[in-house]
Amino acid sequence: MKPIFETMIAGNFLFYNGKVSKAGKPLISPDNRSFRYGDGFFETLKLVNGKIILDDYHFERLFSSLELLQFQQPTYFTPDYLRDYTRLLAKKNYHHKQARVRITIFRGEGGLYDVDNHFPHHLVQTWQLNPANNALNENGLVIDIYRDAKKSCDLFSPVKSNNYLGYAMGAMWAKKQKLNDVILLNPFGRVADATIANVFVVKDGIVKTPAISEGPVNGVMRRYLLEMMRQENIPVEEGQLTLEEMEQASELFLTNSVYGIRWVKQLGQSGYTHQLASLLHKKFVAPLLGVVG
DSSP, X not given: OOOSSOOOEEOSEEEETTEEEETTSOOSOTTBHHHHHOOEEEEEEEEETTEETTHHHHHHHHHHHHHHTTOOOOTTOSHHHHHHHHHHHHHHTTOTTEEEEEEEEEOOBBOSSOBSOOOOXXXXXXXXXXXXXXXXXXXXXXXXXXXXXXXXXXXXXXXXXXXXXXXHHHHHHHHHTTOSEEEEEOTTSSEEEESSSEEEEEETTEEEEEOGGGSOOOOHHHHHHHHHHXXXXXXXXXXXXXXXXXXXXXXXXXXXXXXXXXXEEEETTEEOBOHHHHHHIIIIIHHHHTOOO
């Protein structure tokens, strides 16, 4: 069984601190604070036919994280600056039709108490995506619970931090167990999120997802779907999600910016359908991507 992400072809070029250059060259020193301490964060976007999907949501989250982590941004460092260079890079890498984009922000050199400066060093990379991932997955995912790491519930837990250790170990465990993904819990034993996605369930006709206070990353696709469902008067709740509720749900699906919605067919001994997941994909995700039918 394969993980949720397919193998992707990386671009030959990247964008780093204002310049497009060849990939594969060293960029940071051993004293870099992101390398040492995970001091920074990243944003994962999807680009289709030169357009960044839900770009306003992404850049709002990016610049909120920038402020929260106390970076000092230059006047030129704006959403338009990042948007323009992302498109330019994707085109140079021949990824402009379908791409996964990662923008990594990190502080420079310094010890734990001795920061050289708070400039937001920035790295943009693109990977080619298969257009087939615009469709809802035909075969449901098989996932399980990863119990060796706990997702904290604090001011920084919604940030896509460069300190990704718990998720990374969860992904390695999933691969060893031949799973597509795993669920991470918070310190109270309740559901936080998955390694690369937010978690939704359908139980007794109500869609439910862990609240941000429960420790999940503040996902862009999560936010978009919550807004769309509320506009359509689909019953939806943000709150505490227990393992028992998840196991008793009729549907379980994962969301992120690259894949939109992926439905789960099995979690441990529990099985699920995908009636609502199919409807949400058709009604809200496919139109974003220009998918017809």
